[in-house]
Amino acid sequence: MKKSIEVFAAIGVILGVIFGLSALAYALGAWIEGGFPLPFGHVLVEGGLPGWAWVSNILILVLVFVMVIATFLTLAERKWSAMMQDRIGPNRATINVPGLRGRALGGVFHVATDALKMLFKEDFRPKNADPLLFNLGPILAFAPVLALFAVVPVGPVVNLGGHRIGLQVSNPDFGMLWVFAIASLAVYGTSLAGWASNNKFALLGGVRASSQMISYEVALGLGLIGVMMAFASVRLPELIAGQTLYLWGGATDLGSSGQLAFGIPAWGIFLQPIGFVVFFTAAFAETKRAPFDVPEGESEIIGYFVEYSGMKFGLFMISEFAEVVILAAITTAIFFGGWHIGFFGDAWLTRNMAGSPILLGALYATIFWIKVLVLCYVQLAIRWTFPRFRYDQIQTLGWKILLPQALVNLFVTGALLLLDPSLRTLAIVGFLEIGFVLALALRRGDKEVAHRAHEPHLPDDVHGPAPAALPGAAAASHH
């Protein structure tokens, strides 16, 4: 009971911090666009800086949110995996200040110890490694990952003192194409690192990484095309706006009715469950995490970063976790309705909180980050649940399973969209697919049935093997 209260309090603190930071991002964006107004009526830049809110978005969304969540995921990876495996996990690092002395706080301080270790370790470069490419590897692995987040909208566009501020670094016309383009750049970092290390195992890891990542690029793109077709856009804000429509029930549009109506939103997961599975799997393979961790291959070759130490290795690691965050963010935006609650209350919330747009925006951004954190958990749970794929299984999954699946899904989606542009038929098919998989998951498997059938049926009160009856006892009981 005490533990539950502590956990809920911690969750509350985290959500409060997220809410505050989101509100700060809005306020900072408005402050920058207004030309840095100061308390006594001065304005640093006359006429303001319209369109410059991206500076605050880079600062707070990319450098604070993504990086801090990625940093804490290094701890979560260890602590959550411990909980999944019935262990305690990291709990030894403490800070010797009054009030915190001897309290591990769930291992939070291990983040600091990890970071300090990475920063202060020797930055070693092998003698025969190519110095330029060796140094370029971690940079090229890390930079595209952060750049990916530029097109992800975290919160709605709100009107703050005449400025329209949204929590999105950039909203280009090409939207998702940016994600595809930049995501495919990440392979250069890993393959360069593997090649420049002048180490056979690193080269092997680099080659594995490039083959795997390039294989899954195709499925990655094809998985999303269904959603783009359904909402007829590649811009993420428009995809999110499309997902606020209710398929059944509720208000048909966000602003038209202020009622607290329930309904089923046109979320991407409902329209495109196969697309979701294909995209999520392919993107998971792009992050090079288990079960797709053949490029790293801890147990065989150490992988493309075998020669890296110190913060260069840290960059590879943090880029992996930043990829996790960004994959979760993109999945949230495309398949889980972005910053909307979805099933109820969006219209009601928008109408009743119209007076304080900054709080409304921060609330929506908090909802977005909650979804992102849940999806981060799902990714970590996948990493700690499933066994690794063999190399041929990875290629089989990518080329022989996901790719045909995505193509068939694409044709079916196109046909259904032509048949019924209101998306309802598409959603019915989607629900049927989801229901089929869930029904299979909840059904008792053939093996279990067969196994149960062979078990001797014992009454419930018998614990352990029944004592063997004496030969004479059975005969005696007949008399």
Add this chain to the structure above:
Amino acid sequence: MAYIKASKNPSGDLRERLYLPELIRGLAITTRHFLRNLFVGRDVNSEVQDRTGGNLVSTVSYPEEKTPYPPGYRGLHRLVPRDDGKPRCVACYMCATICPAQCIHIEAGEYESMDPATESRVIEKFPTQFVIDELRCIVCGLCVDACPKDAIRMDTGLHTPSEYNRSSFVWDIPRLLQGPPVSHPSDPWNKRPSSAPPPHQHVEAHTRIGQDVVRPRLAAGEQHQRTEVTDQPIPVTRFLKE
């Protein structure tokens, strides 16, 4: 060329062939463990089998939580004190003789004057030195069995603690003499001249260190002499076969 299609799934079960439902079931199991361990507090009962509650962690985090030893556990030696705080040992050398590791060294002293006022008047000998080399001890417990006076026990339930030099593992009377005092009706100083009830109480302490601890009473100014710790080899076995 021999080619085994190792990835062929022999299962005819639709769920396993589809793979995705099995993944969902696996995730459900993992998440169930995660949620139980996250929201339910851990029972820190050191008897792991007796733990209750929804938390599934069975770790005993050692320095803070310790598993108790079974009752018959042979721990560190102690010299059992009498009621007056002196050791019950009468320096009979039985333990030193039986010790297969030859780790006990005793030097006997004799009571100079038979002072009738003291209750030790019936004892002739006492150990001036009682030294156990805990590094040589093989924890066999034969000394405890051999002792005719119940003067040495291994009931502390403690390990030999870590030390920085070997000489610190040589335990002498001030370190060995600990725990609750013990007296038996058969102790010579408890022999009664008449059948009147004895003025003292017999404490047959089957206790461990920490339970019902009675600090040995010494006379004012009296102190057990501490053994000088030197780097010289300790002549533990010199009394044997000389």
